[in-house]
Amino acid sequence: MEGFTRTEAIALTKTTSSHLAYLDRAGFITPEKYGNSKKPTVIYSWKQVLEIWIIKDLAQKVSTQTVKKIIKKFDARGFEPTTTDKHIVFVNDEVFCLSADWSDMPCVMKVADKKREGLEPFVLLVLPPIANIIKAVWETAKKSKVVDFQSFQRRAKAHL
Numbered sequence: 001m002e003g004f005t006r007t008e009a010i011a012l013t014k015t016t017s018s019h020l021a022y023l024d025r026a027g028f029i030t031p032e033k034y035g036n037s038k039k040p041t042v043i044y045s046w047k048q049v050l051e052i053w054i055i056k057d058l059a060q061k062v063s064t065q066t067v068k069k070i071i072k073k074f075d076a077r078g079f080e081p082t083t084t085d086k087h088i089v090f091v092n093d094e095v096f097c098l099s100a101d102w103s104d105m106p107c108v109m110k111v112a113d114k115k116r117e118g119l120e121p122f123v124l125l126v127l128p129p130i131a132n133i134i135k136a137v138w139e140t141a142k143k144s145k146v147v148d149f150q151s152f153q154r155r156a157k158a159h160l
Contacts, residue, residue, distance in 0.1 A: 002155065003032065003043035004147075011146040012137050013052040020052070028055055028071060046156055053133045 009031075010017060023029040029048050033040035044052075058067050141152040 003045045004049055004152075004155065006031070006042040006044070008147050008152070009044040009049055009052065011144045012049050012140055012152075013056065014140060015052060015056060019056075023052065023055065026068065028067075049137060050130065050133055053137065054130075057133075 004012060006017065006020060009015075009020060020029070020031075024031065029044070029051055031048060032043045032045075034043070035041045055067060058070075138156070141147045141149055141156075
């Protein structure tokens with residue numbers, strides 16, 4: 001098996017089954033589905049597990065609607081609609097994406113507005129570096145009673 005079962009994804013991301021179902025319905029994270037269409041086997045990729053962590057972190061900073069706007073904007077602009085390879089910055093009521101590829105000229109793209117009252121003149125919120133998220137998922141897997149850590153290591157290392 002290449003990915004992680006729904007039960008493992010719940011344990012690794014410290015989320016709920018209903019949250020994963022919402023992410024699927026909203027088009028944020030669409031896992032592979034096999035077998036019975038009424039109750040399929042659901043498999044999440046390593047990248048999707050990381051994406052779930054990032055979306056969860058992002059949703060603590062802005063509304064779910066803003067997260068949806070950000071991902072739709074990436075998709076509309078021809079970028080992969082994920083957050084794992086992007087640097088997202090919040091300045092007052094605007095959300096910007098900084099280019100992850102600094103080889104040419106730095107690029108900043110406005111991806112959403114958010115309406116919040118009482119913000120300071122300049123507020124900068126930055127998503128945690130992907131290395132920190134990977135470390136958190138590994139630590140969660142080590143401590144999990146649901147995830148077989150040796151199996152997790154083989155599957156996760158295949159994608160690093």
